[in-house]
Amino acid sequence: MSDRDAIIRVEEVSKRYGKVTAVDRVTLEIPRGEFFALLGPSGCGKTTLLRMLAGFEMPSEGKIFIDGIDMSTIPPNKRPVNMVFQSYAVFPHMTVFENVAYGLKFDNVAKADQYGRVMAALADVKLDHLAERKPDQMSGGQRQRVALARALVKKPKVLLLDEPLSALDAKLREAMRFELAELQDKVGITFVMVTHDQDEALAMAGRCAVMDRGKLMQTATPSNLYEFPANKFVADFIGSVNLFEGTLEVDEPDHAIVQSEELGGRIFFDHGVSGAGGEKMWVGIRPEKIELLKREEGAAPPTPEDAPSGCNVTAGIVRQISYLGSESIYEIDLINGRRMQVSRPNLSRWDQEDFTWDDEVWLRWHGDSPVLLQS
Amino acid sequence: MARKIARAPLDYLNMPAMKAWLAGVFIFLYTPLMILILFSFNDSKANVVWKGFTLKWYVKAFENTQLREALFNSLLIAGVCTVISVVLGALMAFVFWRFKFPFKGPLESGMNLPIVVPEICFGVAVLMFFAKIGFPNDLPYPFNLTQIILAHVTFAFPFVAIVVRARLESFNPELEAAALDLGASRHQAFRDVIIPHMKPGLIAGGLLAFTLSLDDFVITFFASGPGTITFPVKVYSMVRFSVTPEVNAASTIIILITVLATVLALRAQSATTKES
Numbered sequence: 275m276s277d278r279d280a281i282i283r284v285e286e287v288s289k290r291y292g293k294v295t296a297v298d299r300v301t302l303e304i305p306r307g308e309f310f311a312l313l314g315p316s317g318c319g320k321t322t323l324l325r326m327l328a329g330f331e332m333p334s335e336g337k338i339f340i341d342g343i344d345m346s347t348i349p350p351n352k353r354p355v356n357m358v359f360q361s362y363a364v365f366p367h368m369t370v371f372e373n374v375a376y377g378l379k380f381d382n383v384a385k386a387d388q389y390g391r392v393m394a395a396l397a398d399v400k401l402d403h404l405a406e407r408k409p410d411q412m413s414g415g416q417r418q419r420v421a422l423a424r425a426l427v428k429k430p431k432v433l434l435l436d437e438p439l440s441a442l443d444a445k446l447r448e449a450m451r452f453e454l455a456e457l458q459d460k461v462g463i464t465f466v467m468v469t470h471d472q473d474e475a476l477a478m479a480g481r482c483a484v485m486d487r488g489k490l491m492q493t494a495t496p497s498n499l500y501e502f503p504a505n506k507f508v509a510d511f512i513g514s515v516n517l518f519e520g521t522l523e524v525d526e527p528d529h530a531i532v533q534s535e536e537l538g539g540r541i542f543f544d545h546g547v548s549g550a551g552g553e554k555m556w557v558g559i560r561p562e563k564i565e566l567l568k569r570e571e572g573a574a575p576p577t578p579e580d581a582p583s584g585c586n587v588t589a590g591i592v593r594q595i596s597y598l599g600s601e602s603i604y605e606i607d608l609i610n611g612r613r614m615q616v617s618r619p620n621l622s623r624w625d626q627e628d629f630t631w632d633d634e635v636w637l638r639w640h641g642d643s644p645v646l647l648q649s
Numbered sequence: 650m651a652r653k654i655a656r657a658p659l660d661y662l663n664m665p666a667m668k669a670w671l672a673g674v675f676i677f678l679y680t681p682l683m684i685l686i687l688f689s690f691n692d693s694k695a696n697v698v699w700k701g702f703t704l705k706w707y708v709k710a711f712e713n714t715q716l717r718e719a720l721f722n723s724l725l726i727a728g729v730c731t732v733i734s735v736v737l738g739a740l741m742a743f744v745f746w747r748f749k750f751p752f753k754g755p756l757e758s759g760m761n762l763p764i765v766v767p768e769i770c771f772g773v774a775v776l777m778f779f780a781k782i783g784f785p786n787d788l789p790y791p792f793n794l795t796q797i798i799l800a801h802v803t804f805a806f807p808f809v810a811i812v813v814r815a816r817l818e819s820f821n822p823e824l825e826a827a828a829l830d831l832g833a834s835r836h837q838a839f840r841d842v843i844i845p846h847m848k849p850g851l852i853a854g855g856l857l858a859f860t861l862s863l864d865d866f867v868i869t870f871f872a873s874g875p876g877t878i879t880f881p882v883k884v885y886s887m888v889r890f891s892v893t894p895e896v897n898a899a900s901t902i903i904i905l906i907t908v909l910a911t912v913l914a915l916r917a918q919s920a921t922t923k924e925s
Contacts, residue, residue, distance in 0.1 A: 357830045361821055363821060363827035365842060376833075377832050380833060424827075428831065
């Protein structure tokens, strides 16, 4: 990341309220021009961090730099950032035009230029035909666009978005995901979005920071978060995962094997894991990376070609099936009683008939599928 | 076996007995007022028998200089009292809404004291207070109304504070944050966002203060000096000799002003609930 210059630098920032630590020594860099997401469950400190970027909260410790300038003594109205609030906070007593023009009053923009800039911002969010409306005559989605235009018209260095899609209904939310991403592309301003919805973050952001209980867990691109999670929390929070506790048995530069009581078998990695052998660790396997096969009485386990015999395969019985249209999720009980989740795309219209309740099955996966987690 | 009829709460309004009771309540409440208004149009000196329609009592009331002066005084006092009460009440409501400080609870309850203390006690207290501090009694008109105005503000502004405080509860703090975020200073945010939100509360509270001041008798009676007379006090002194239709006419006018103010206050308040 060091080759791109950072518009926001957060250095060892903590925020305490009495004995509660809302944000715990977070260090973070957000590159210029990126769509960045702060992701985490409610109460993880992501909103507090966003409010510190906006200036509504001051860090108890640490420093925040925006475009290289220390923000420690700069109040919200003097910061080069603007925010779209969760409730949109559109001023109810002003028209759409007045709402968008409000922030320009403080920027010494000549009256003559104001009109053009407001209308351009409204055009960016496709609201230029509703400039004279009052907010109470608008839908939630339209009010959000007003909030967006009102923030963007100030040409901030960073646009902050607090749970921007949470109040919209499902269809609109999907549409707004693409629209926000497109808008960000068009205006080229750095967007920092707070969300608790992992789908939202993965779909929109170029890079995500996952937080839990005030601490930064991992910062990575969406696909790296999903495929290479740094710890159990990230693996579990982003998507679904089957987690197994185990011990490292073989630790070679080009392969590794973990013995897991929980799984009732051995897990082969076709790459080195460079972990300390013998210690307790966890293996995560995503449901869609597991293959389901029919199991017949007395047949040998169908080990995948890239793993030693007996590795990366286990037996079970289908207990639950959730048919979701594009895919089906199978809940499978292993011999030792542990439950595993497997998902299968419904590639043909008859796919969902391949397996049914109480079917005896094999579960197997490739040597590059499991991920080793040390914490 | 007797059949019981299930009723929804609003169905009770359809029972004849309930309707009769409702009518009885309204008659009890409004008959005296109706008679007062009716007899202000009665073409007779005595307030007992209906003789015919006339407007002469209104003319007579209007020609009574003292009554006119008293009415003007009352309106002046009510107007000044409203302005001061709205400012004080709004500030008080804002302070209790925005800040946390020691003894906030007791102070907030104390704010309601002028509402619950019996007017007679309040009147005596006001009288004693002005006597003790030696408040000048001989100021030229209209400054000789100062005592009455101060007394009225004392009991009227808590009403404003309560109404405005209730209004502020529905304020979305993100609106203020948004104004700050867009570049407004704290003062500008207060002016541009918080005051517009308070507005219905300010109007309702102001009209409340106006009505309270306009028809107050007890406290005014104690606070008024020689030569300062308000409308209710003047009516009282007229009634001591005899209840003439002239008094009816004057009272009808006051009722009209009060009802008008109340309707406006209710309008402002319903705008409050509609918005949030």
